[in-house]
Amino acid sequence: MNEQASDRPVRMTVPDLASAMIAAAVAVWIVIESRRWPAPDFVGGPAVVPLLVATVLFVCAGLLLRTALMGRSAVVEEPLQATQFRRIAIMVAATAAYAGVLEKVGFLPATMVYLAVFTAVLGLRDRRMLIGYSVLLPAAFYLLFAVVLKVPLPPAQWPL
Amino acid sequence: MTLDRRTLIAGAALGSVLSAPAIAQTFQRDITMVVPWAAGGGTDTLARTLVKNAKQHIGVGINVVNRTGGTGAVGMQSVSTARGDGYTVGLITFHLSAYRLMGLSQLSYRDFQPLALLNRTPAAFSVKADSPFKTLKDLVDYAKANPGVVTIANSGAGANTHLSAAILAKNTGIRLSFVPFDGGAPARTAMVGGHVSALVSGPDEVLQYVKTGQVRFLAMVGEQRHPSFPDVPTVAEAGFPIKEIIYDWRGVAGPKNMPADITRALNDGFAKMANDPDFIALMDQVALPRVYMNGADFTTFLGTMETSLEPALAEVGLLRR
Amino acid sequence: MLDLALLAKGFGTVFQPSHLFILVLGTIGGIIVGALPGLTATMAIALLIPFTFSMGPTAGICMLLAVYTAGIYGGGIASILIRTPGTPAAVVTVLDGYPMAQKGLAGQALGLATVGSGIGGLFSALCLAIFAPLLAAFALRFSAPEFFALAILGLSVTVTLTGRSPLKGALSAAFGLVIAMVGLDPIGGFPRFTFGTTELAGGIAFVPMLIGLFSLSEAFRQIEIIETVERMTAKIGRVVPRINELVVHKWTMLRACLIGITVGVMPSMGPDTAAFMSYAETKRSSDRPDDFGKGEPAGVVAAQTAENASTGGDVLPMITLGVPGDAATAVLMGALIIHNLEPGPLLFRDHADVVHMIFAALIVANISFMVLGLLGARYFAKVLNVDRRLLVPTIVLFSLVGAYALNNNPSDVWVCLIFGIIGYLMQRYDFPISPMVLAVILGAMAESNFRRSLAMSQGDPMIFLSRPIACGILIVALLAAFSAIRRQIALARRVDAAGAR
Numbered sequence: 001m002n003e004q005a006s007d008r009p010v011r012m013t014v015p016d017l018a019s020a021m022i023a024a025a026v027a028v029w030i031v032i033e034s035r036r037w038p039a040p041d042f043v044g045g046p047a048v049v050p051l052l053v054a055t056v057l058f059v060c061a062g063l064l065l066r067t068a069l070m071g072r073s074a075v076v077e078e079p080l081q082a083t084q085f086r087r088i089a090i091m092v093a094a095t096a097a098y099a100g101v102l103e104k105v106g107f108l109p110a111t112m113v114y115l116a117v118f119t120a121v122l123g124l125r126d127r128r129m130l131i132g133y134s135v136l137l138p139a140a141f142y143l144l145f146a147v148v149l150k151v152p153l154p155p156a157q158w159p160l
Numbered sequence: 161m162t163l164d165r166r167t168l169i170a171g172a173a174l175g176s177v178l179s180a181p182a183i184a185q186t187f188q189r190d191i192t193m194v195v196p197w198a199a200g201g202g203t204d205t206l207a208r209t210l211v212k213n214a215k216q217h218i219g220v221g222i223n224v225v226n227r228t229g230g231t232g233a234v235g236m237q238s239v240s241t242a243r244g245d246g247y248t249v250g251l252i253t254f255h256l257s258a259y260r261l262m263g264l265s266q267l268s269y270r271d272f273q274p275l276a277l278l279n280r281t282p283a284a285f286s287v288k289a290d291s292p293f294k295t296l297k298d299l300v301d302y303a304k305a306n307p308g309v310v311t312i313a314n315s316g317a318g319a320n321t322h323l324s325a326a327i328l329a330k331n332t333g334i335r336l337s338f339v340p341f342d343g344g345a346p347a348r349t350a351m352v353g354g355h356v357s358a359l360v361s362g363p364d365e366v367l368q369y370v371k372t373g374q375v376r377f378l379a380m381v382g383e384q385r386h387p388s389f390p391d392v393p394t395v396a397e398a399g400f401p402i403k404e405i406i407y408d409w410r411g412v413a414g415p416k417n418m419p420a421d422i423t424r425a426l427n428d429g430f431a432k433m434a435n436d437p438d439f440i441a442l443m444d445q446v447a448l449p450r451v452y453m454n455g456a457d458f459t460t461f462l463g464t465m466e467t468s469l470e471p472a473l474a475e476v477g478l479l480r481r
Numbered sequence: 482m483l484d485l486a487l488l489a490k491g492f493g494t495v496f497q498p499s500h501l502f503i504l505v506l507g508t509i510g511g512i513i514v515g516a517l518p519g520l521t522a523t524m525a526i527a528l529l530i531p532f533t534f535s536m537g538p539t540a541g542i543c544m545l546l547a548v549y550t551a552g553i554y555g556g557g558i559a560s561i562l563i564r565t566p567g568t569p570a571a572v573v574t575v576l577d578g579y580p581m582a583q584k585g586l587a588g589q590a591l592g593l594a595t596v597g598s599g600i601g602g603l604f605s606a607l608c609l610a611i612f613a614p615l616l617a618a619f620a621l622r623f624s625a626p627e628f629f630a631l632a633i634l635g636l637s638v639t640v641t642l643t644g645r646s647p648l649k650g651a652l653s654a655a656f657g658l659v660i661a662m663v664g665l666d667p668i669g670g671f672p673r674f675t676f677g678t679t680e681l682a683g684g685i686a687f688v689p690m691l692i693g694l695f696s697l698s699e700a701f702r703q704i705e706i707i708e709t710v711e712r713m714t715a716k717i718g719r720v721v722p723r724i725n726e727l728v729v730h731k732w733t734m735l736r737a738c739l740i741g742i743t744v745g746v747m748p749s750m751g752p753d754t755a756a757f758m759s760y761a762e763t764k765r766s767s768d769r770p771d772d773f774g775k776g777e778p779a780g781v782v783a784a785q786t787a788e789n790a791s792t793g794g795d796v797l798p799m800i801t802l803g804v805p806g807d808a809a810t811a812v813l814m815g816a817l818i819i820h821n822l823e824p825g826p827l828l829f830r831d832h833a834d835v836v837h838m839i840f841a842a843l844i845v846a847n848i849s850f851m852v853l854g855l856l857g858a859r860y861f862a863k864v865l866n867v868d869r870r871l872l873v874p875t876i877v878l879f880s881l882v883g884a885y886a887l888n889n890n891p892s893d894v895w896v897c898l899i900f901g902i903i904g905y906l907m908q909r910y911d912f913p914i915s916p917m918v919l920a921v922i923l924g925a926m927a928e929s930n931f932r933r934s935l936a937m938s939q940g941d942p943m944i945f946l947s948r949p950i951a952c953g954i955l956i957v958a959l960l961a962a963f964s965a966i967r968r969q970i971a972l973a974r975r976v977d978a979a980g981a982r
Contacts, residue, residue, distance in 0.1 A: 015910040023652060026659060033674060038477055046666045046673065049928040053658045060652040067648070074646060074911050084705045091704050092902060099881065099894040107882075115874050122707050122870040133871055141878065151535045151886045152225060199534070200821040227889040229686060231665060233679040234890055264665075264672060265679040308939050317670025339625075339936045340668050342929065349827060355624040356937060478670055 010076040016068040020061040027057035090121055107154040111138040186425040187220040187246065193412075194242075194250035196235025199226045202446075203410055207251045209442040210278065210412075210433050217436070218429035222249075231255055233265045240271040244417035246426060249275065252413045254320055257465045261473050262318060263480030269462035272413035273423055276430035277453035277461060279443065281408040282382040283324035284363040284392070286375050288351060291358070296379040296398040299358060300332050307335040311356040313347040316340050320408040321360040323472035324381045327404050328395065330475045338476070351375070362408060363389060364447040381405055388447055404468035411458055427455050483614050483840075487833055491841035494539055503540045504842065507547030508849040512857075513864050514548070515555020518565040519699050520876070522552025523809040527691040528876075530816045531883035538820040538835065543842045545816050549809060550792055550843065551850040553752055554598035555861070557785050561590045562862055563712070570752035570788050573760045577773060577780030584776050588718030589726070591858040593778055594785040596727055597734060599851025601786035604738040605745065605793030606847055609800075610840035617801040617829035617836075625933040626944050628803075630954035632927035635804045637962035638749040639916040639923070647966075649912045657920025660685055667929035668936065680892050687815050687921065689884035689893040690900045694914050695812070697880045697897060698904025703873045712866050717859045730782045733763050737786035744787070745794020748961075749919075751807035752788040752795075759787030793843065800824045800839070803926065808915040811922055819887070 031054055034047035067073055098114040115134035124130050145151040193211060197203040204226060211222035227235035232255045239250030252272060259265040285296055293299040303310040314322040317340045329336045339356050341347035344365040351359035352374060359366065359375075363386060369375035379398040380386050382405060395402055412430050414423070433439065434452045443450045453461060473479040494500060507529075514525040525548045533541030556571030561578035574594060581590040623631075639654050663674045664684030675681035737759040744755040763783035764773040773780050795810045803825035805811035817824050822835055829836050854861070884897035904914055938944035946952050 012910050015906075019652065019910070019912070023655070026656075030659070030674075037671070037673070038669070045932075046669045046671070049658075049931065050662055050673070053655060053662070053924075056651070056655045057659070060648060060655055063648050064652065076910075078706075080705070080909070087707075088701055088704050088905075091701070092898075095877065095881070095898055095901075099891075099898055102881075102885070102894065103891050111878065115878065118874040118877070119870055122704065122873060124868075124870045133874075137875065137878070141882070145532065145882070145886070149532065149535050151532055152889050153882060154885055154891075198819070198821070200538075225889055228683075229888055229890045229892070230679045230681070230683045233682060234888075234892075237679065259679075262671065264682050267679070311937050311939075317666070317668060322670075337936055337939055339933055340670070341933070342667065345827060345831070349621075350624055353622065353624060480671070 010079045011071065011073040012076050013068050013071065013073045016064050016073045020064040020068065023057045023061035023064070027054040027061065030054040030057075087121055091118065094118065094121075102154045108138050108142060110154075111141075186422065187218060189247070190221045190223050191218075191246070192248050193222050193224050194235050194239050194248065195224055195226050196228060196232040196251065196253065197226070198228050202448075203251055203253055205442070205446075206279065206410060206448070209439050210430075210436075212438055213436050214429070214433060217432040218425070231264065233259060233267055236272075237265070237267055239413065240267060240415055242415045244273075244415040244419070244422075246414065246418055246422035249412055249414045249426065251410060253410050254408045257409075257462065257469055258318055258473070261466065261469055261480070262478050268466070269413075269459065271416055273416055273418050273455065274458040274462060275412045275414055275423070275426050275455050276434055277409060277411040277451060277458040278434055279410045279448050280451040281320075281362045281364070281449055282380050282386065283321045283360050283406065283408075284366070284380040284386075284389075285325075285358060285360050285378040285395075286351070286366050286370070287358045287378060288354060289374050289376055291376070293358065293378065296393075296395065296400065299378060300328075300334055300400065303329075303334040303336055304332070308337050310334075310358065311337045311339050312358045312360055313339045313341055313350045313356040314360050315344040315347050315362075315365075316342065317476070318473070318478050320406045321362070322476065323406050323469065325360045326475045327402055327406065327472045328400060330471070331402055332400055362448075363392075367447050381407075386449065388449070404471060406468055406472060407465070409461075409465070411453075423455065483610055484833065484837060487837040488610065488841060490834065491837035491839075492845070494838050495543060495841045495845050500540050500543050501845075503536065504543040504547045504846060505849055505853070507544035508551040508846060508853055511548035511551025512555035512558070512850060512854065512861050515552035515571075516558040516567045516861055516864055517867075517872075518559050518563075518567050519703055521556075521568045521695070521699075521809075522549050523812050524695040524699055525552050526809065526812045526816060527688070527695045528879050528883055530688050530691075530812075530819055531887040533816070534819060534887065538822060539838060541820060542817070542822075542835075542839060543846075545813060546839065546842045547846040547849060549813060550602050550789065550846045551853075553788055553792060553809075554595070554602070554785070554850050554854060557594040557598065557781075557788075558591065558858065558862055559865060561587060561594060561781070562717075563865055568752075570756055571784075572753065573756040573784035573788075574781055576760065576784070577775070577777045578784075580774070580776030581778065581781065585716065585718065586776065586778075587716065588720045588859075589722065589778065590781050591717065591862075592720045592722040592855065593726070593730070593781050595720070595851055595854035595858060596722060597730075597737070597782040597784075597786035598789040599847055599854070600734055601738055601741055601788065601790035602792055602847035602850075603844060605742050605790045606840065606843040607793075608742050609793035609797055609843065610837075613797055613801050613836070613840075614829060616797065617826045620802055620826035621830065623802075623826065623950065625930040625937060626948050626951040627954065629927055629930035629934055630945065630951040630958065631802055631804050632923045632930065634954055634958035634961065635748050635806075635923045636920065636927060637958040638965055639919045646911055650916050653907065653912045653914065654916035654920040657917035658924040660690070660917070661921045661924035661928070667925065668932040686884075686888065686890070686893045686896050688819060688887055689896040690921075691812055691815060691918065692880045692884050693897040693900025693902075694904040694918060695808070696876060697901025698908060698914070700873050700877045700880065701901060701905035702908060703869060703876075707869055707873070717862060720858045721855050726778075730779055733779050733782050734786050736762060736766075737783050738790045741787035741790025742794040745791030745806070746797055747794075748798065748804065748806045750791075751809065752791045755787040755791035756784040759783045789847070796843070800828065800836070801826060805919060805922060808918055811915075811918050814922065 030050050034050050037046045094117050102110050112134050119130050146153040195204050195207045208224050214222040242248035260268045287293050312325055344361050348365055350356050366375050377392045379393050379395045382394050514520045526545050533544050556568030557574040559565050559567035560571040560574035561582050564579040566572045578590045666673050672682050740759045741755040744750045760783045764770050795806050799805040799810040799814050805814045814824050881894055884893045934944050
């Protein structure tokens with residue numbers, strides 16, 4: 001998302017169009033999917049409620065599409081700055097990577113790396129603080145939950 | 161570390177082959193038992209009671225881990241794909257017999273090494289005390305004359321209760337209206353509240369109500385009468401012989417590829433645990449019929465179960481092949 | 482009827498040292514989370530569910546109820562000190578609380594806010610204890626058609642739980658209904674919308690979804706705005722109010738209590754509406770209405786008392802009927818289900834001891850935050866200056882690990898993450914989250930009971946009209962939906978008119 005001149009209001013036309021499309025797509029998918037289900041003996045089979053919801057989705061999508069095309073979408077109060085967007089994109093990616101390797105690498109090493117990246121992205125520059133935090137928090141977390149409270153955490157073993 | 165563990169296990173395995181009394185040393189550390197249902201539920205309670213005294217019986221403890229999701233398939237799948245070193249076993253339940261037939265998962269008992277059957281519960285037909293149906297025959301006759309009018313509550317679509325009632329309907333050529341609920345308790349409440357004509361459930365679900373006289377059993381599915389309810393006829397005795405007897409069951413299994421000596425050690429260990437007084441006391445208290453079978457018999461039972469389920473699932477339109 | 486012997490037993494349970502300790506811990510956590518802008522009571526409950534799980538039901542519920550009540554109170558602290566409401570409901574407290582702080586009366590404002598919240602909460606907990614058993618006893622006669630009607634009533638008003646656009650609220654609720662349908666069909670028992678996967682056969686895991694929507698999404702939002710966090714500079718002063726400072730507000734408090742509990746019981750109206758209505762009513766009936774907004778203590782009392790007075794009202798329909806009225810109670814309901822205590826009339830019959838323990842815990846929780854708030858408000862205020870760069874990663878860690886720990890299922894972490902992103906985008910583009918969450922619960926309840934009813938009647942839809950209770954609730958639902966739509970249209974006109982100018 002690009003930075004805009006502050007005197008022109010940024011409208012959520014694109015997000016509104018996108019959500020209308022998603023809603024319509026989901027509705028179509030429901031209709032297609034529900035035709036494969038067995039027909040019931042009487043009214044109230046498995047497809048009744050899904051088809052009703054699909055109708056609601058269609059109507060909402062249509063109305064939202066109209067609002068967006070008429071240029072009457074709501075105004076974005078705080079437009080997303082490029083730096084903010086980049087920061088969130090990095091953290092979403094990092095979080096996905098963390099979720100992906102959590103069980104394979106083990107809780108402690110994965111979490112320590114993840115937290116170090118996280119705090120650095122958020123702008124923490126004090127290196128001692130950064131390392132202390134990303135080493136001590138996972139350790140404390142592990143001790144408190146896995147050892148004391150017996151909450152099942154992902155396996156903690158080091159890869160060695 | 162992994163290498164060390166393997167060496168240890170290999171050593172232990174060798175030891176137990178060489179000297180029979182060394183069986184207690186088969187396991188060097190605690191075993192994990194995966195329960196595919198939530199903590200606090202019936203299956204979980206059973207598992208936790210079963211392993212309470214594991215240390216006395218196999219020399220090491222057994223830790224229960226609840227791994228839920230996918231109507232039990234997530235937890236069971238994790239056992240079937242676990243390393244076959246004997247340190248991961250799991251509770252398997254009735255649903256395993258149905259996954260493949262219902263098209264929910266390819267998982268079946270063939271992916272496991274069954275170790276012990278612990279419990280087998282039949283379905284019981286019951287009605288409210290003031291119901292006009294005095295026997296199962298009354299109910300069937302009435303349903304014959306008025307197709308679809310008899311409503312019968314069960315604990316969920318595809319559950320053993322639902323399927324047992326469906327088999328009865330199929331064999332007698334009647335039409336029943338099945339009303340599935342989300343579990344046994346709400347189904348029972350609907351019957352006691354007079355919102356449905358009858359209930360098919362595990363006998364334990366209505367035990368309290370039968371004792372106070374609010375509910376009456378009509379009949380129970382099974383080859384013989386239920387030991388806790390000797391006065392209640394079987395469905396066959398009530399006049400409707402059924403070939404496909406569908407039980408709700410719970411048992412212990414490990415991954416398929418376990419070495420023979422480890423399988424044997426676990427088999428023996430769970431046999432002892434299933435006969436532990438604490439376990440017996442719990443099962444009696446909640447009126448869950450204790451039926452022990454060793455791994456081999458359990459495997460045969462699971463095979464029969466699938467053959468019985470197939471026509472029942474077809475009858476209620478849940479068979480997917 | 483309220484069973485006093487069981488209630489006494491409930492107090493006995495709550496006052497066991499370990500439970501009391503956990504409850505106080507929950508109170509402290511609740512106040513802190515409530516005070517931090519962006520972190521809400523709803524989020525705190527969602528985050529804690531997996532961790533309360535290993536404590537067992539009694540201790541876990543004590544903790545969650547303490548977090549709930551204290552979190553709603555704690556929102557006022559940030560309102561007064563940094564003019565940013567800690568929770569959405571505390572918006573009204575800003576109106577007079579912040580001007581008071583500017584005049585150097587921050588301590589007095591905090592004291593009045595604390596006592597007001599405490600008294601409102603106590604009143605509402607007592608009302609809950611008295612009325613819930615009556616309603617539950619009545620609801621025992623309910624069966625599938627009645628529960629269907631209740632779910633429809635809940636759904637008919639979820640659309641009003643919206644931010645600026647009712648259309649987006651409706652779309653959010655519709656997506657919630659789609660989510661509710663994923664998994665095994667509740668009546669037929671075969672898979673719908675599962676893409677043939679085993680993981681989805683049991684539906685989308687509810688609690689990981691909640692953690693994603695309420696907690697992870699907020700963390701993403703905080704990542705976005707990390708540079709622009711307000712810091713607290715106000716001097717606090719004496720917090721504990723004198724008796725006569727309280728006595729002058731007795732009518733304000735009573736009015737706020739009555740408004741709060743009534744608004745709370747209404748589906749889809751929670752602490753925020755209660756605070757608004759109580760504030761408006763107090764201002765209207767005051768002899769000096771012009772002082773409001775300029776640091777009038779009665780304004781703070783009216784807002785905070787009503788906010789907490791609505792908590793018992795919100796819990797009432799959730800615990801007796803299984804119909805949550807707002808997001809916080811929807812999450813609490815999820816917590817109870819996780820602990821194998823499915824809310825509804827059966828809970829009162831089968832787990833009467835737990836229900837009375839809940840009443841006792843709610844009463845004690847309100848006293849607990851009142852005492853801790855009076856003694857420690859000045860220290861709690863310090864969390865406003867905590868370094869967000871350390872706080873936000875901690876929240877994310879709690880979210881992800883909590884999602885994993887609940888079922889030991891790695892795919893739940895993905896559910897949490899995906900809904901975290903969805904929730905962030907929804908917030909960013911004006912789609913309210915609460916209708917979605919309520920629709921997940923109510924949609925499942927509506928569909929299964931709709932079809933169960935038809936199975937009972939062999940397909941005859943008259944079953945919904947021939948049963949008086951079901952029919953009555955459906956008529957109320959129709960009226961509620963109708964008036965909600967009218968209100969929204971009027972509101973949209975006003976917004977349009979304002980935009981045209």
